[in-house]
Amino acid sequence: MMMNKEIDILICGAGPTGLTLALVLAQQGVSFRIIDKMKSPFHGSRGKGLQPRTLEIFEDLGIVQEIMAAGGSYPPQREYQDDGSWQEAPTAEARSPTASEPYLTPWMVPQFLTEDVMRTRLNELGHQPQFGCELIGLEQQEHGVIVRIAGKDGEQSLRARYVVAADGGRSFVRNLLEIDFPGKTLGVRAVVADVSLQGLSRDAWHRFSSSAPERQIGLCPLAGTDMFQIQAALAGDEQPDLSADGLTRMVSERSGRTDITVVAVHWASMFQMHARLAQRYRVGRVLLAGDAAHVHPPTGGQGLNTSVQDAYNLAWKLAAVLAGAEENLLDTYEEERRPIAESMLGLSSRLLEEARRGEMRRGREVQQLDLGYPESSLALEIPARKHGPLAGDRAPDAPVTTRSGAPQRLFELFRGTHWTLIGCHVPRGHVMKARGLHVHLFGEEGNLIDSNGSFQDAYALQRGDWVLVRPDGYIGAIVASDNLDAIEEYLQRAGVVG
Structure with a gap:
């Protein structure tokens, strides 16, 4: 049995969860391998509904235009009566995009087309999944995991710093680790x-x-x-x-x-x-994501979307730990994502009962824009806020203007794998510099202008406030200017400063 060189991450499963993880890791320059026991890519439509928050993630990954082109809007629901008559109603609540929420309507894309777009982008970044290859055993060690994989070339062994199980509801890895899957x-x-x-x-x-x-x-x-x-x-x-x-x-x-x-x-x-939820998301250097960690009824289009967001949360944390952040940063993955999955289980189950009664219209509760991590240990607020978004909430978009007069969106400034620090009318001399940190300022000495007030409407900051946005587009910290050292300590913990 051949032993290959060490890699940083082994991803088991090349569906939307594994592909999201791979795309972020590829952008971060992390070495990884993504395998799937299926002999070829999935060719069904199973998860066909992409919620607005997932579209925001796909924009950040640079694939939203291709995703939009691959699919279309949902048609209305046409309910037929026994006498052949019918009534029609919108499938989803019709809402127009706003400055802070650029996507407000679910988008229909058959899962096989979503995965095709993701694989194409991954190939552009120099990587591709290996199909017909599966993990058959693993042994955890202090600084890595020895895994055995089997494929068309036989068995081989390799060493990975971490393993991510994105191998579905019947996860071999979850069963191997003997993680309970109650529900x-x-x-x-x-x-x-x-x-x-x-x-x-x-x-x-x-x-x-x-x-x-x-x-x-x-x-x-x-x-x-x-x-x-x-x-x-x-x-x-x-x-x-x-x-x-x-x-x-x-x-x-x-x-x-x-x-x-x-x-x-x-x-x-x-x-x-x-409706099942894994008792744990992590055992040592092995982590669960997507359907390996939670399974939902398909009602409301929550499963695929929740899984993509699992991977998006986990990927930057893995990259940060590999770059030198404290390993306990990975504990925040389960801390943040497991409660989200638990709430999605309840929502999907409720929507299933409604569907059985013939009620199918969906509103904001399925769009995942209001989900966040305000109770997370990564949410920092000094002082506590009474208005506007909180630390842990999704960071809103907003149209702004550069000092030279060019239009810009906050989402364009957030795009990529970096952290973003925004100061509101703060002296330029207070700006910190750190690897992987992009700094933007509003005010007399700044590089951005809130030309129509959209930024202030979205963030409700006071003069002298700082807002720190994580690589996954959530607010990590909001502090007043006399507490800027708290942000520096925060970034040290996240491996950005140090």
Whole structure:
């Protein structure tokens, strides 16, 4: 068995979670390897809804334009009654973007297209997943993990500083570490399938039998493709025929229509819905992310989005520790992300019950813009604030102007792997300098102008205040100018100063 050279990170799983982690690590210059036991990339639509916060992350990763081009907006829900009449309602609450929230509508992109965009960007950065390769064993040591992997070239052993398990709800790594995965089976079975069909228009998400939970069926046109996604509840131990003929019969029986024909099945899956949360996210140098750490019912489009944000939270912390930050920085990953997953489990389960009653409209609660880490040990406020965003909250966007008069957005200044420190009417002589820290100032001596007041509206800072934005776009600290040394201590802890 061959021993390869040491790498910093081994990522097990090349779905959206692993790919997000890989993209950030590639930007940070961290050495890693990303493997997946599947022989080829996933080709289904499973996680098709991208929430506004995830779109903000994709903007930061430099792929949002490609993601938007790959998909489209959600069509309205068209509910058919038994007599053939129907009513129509928006799938999501229609809201226009604002200065502080540039994305306010979920965007439909079939998962296989999302992953394709992510792999393309990763390849541009000089990396690619290795499919048909899986972890089969590991041994933790003081300064690394010896892992055994098996692929088409046989078994090999390598040493990684850290291992991230992004290998799904049935995670081999989580089971290997004997991490409990408590929760419950929700008693709901369903089919999801990507099909080509005839007989339905693409201007609506067609839903039938909404009054009978175990006979519900939806046919949604998949943006970016000429396919439809079929979603159908299953009764008891029903074993459906997932062929084109079988799905045609199911559609006919549940819709009462004989003019809809499934002509081809491109991908199909039958699954049991669960709500489960890992007891721990970390054992030594091995960490869980995405579905390996939590599984949700698909209602509300929370699973993929929560997973992407797990990876986005973890990636900069791994890079910081590898660059010299204290290792206990990694403890804040579970501290911050596990409560988010727990709340998402409750939300998804509630939305599942609403869906079974035929209620499908979704509002701000699914957009993930209001999620944050105000209780985190990484949230610093001196003095405590009574107005505006708090330390730990998502850092709002805002249009500003450079001193030369050029338009700029805060998100453009945040983009990348660095920390951002913003001073509000502070003397330039007080500006600290540190590796990986970008500093911007508003005021007489500054480089930015709040030309229309959007920055002040979004942040509600006092003269002399400083706001520190983390690499993942959350506010790390807000302090008054006479407490600037607290930010320096904070950055030392995060490995930025030192």
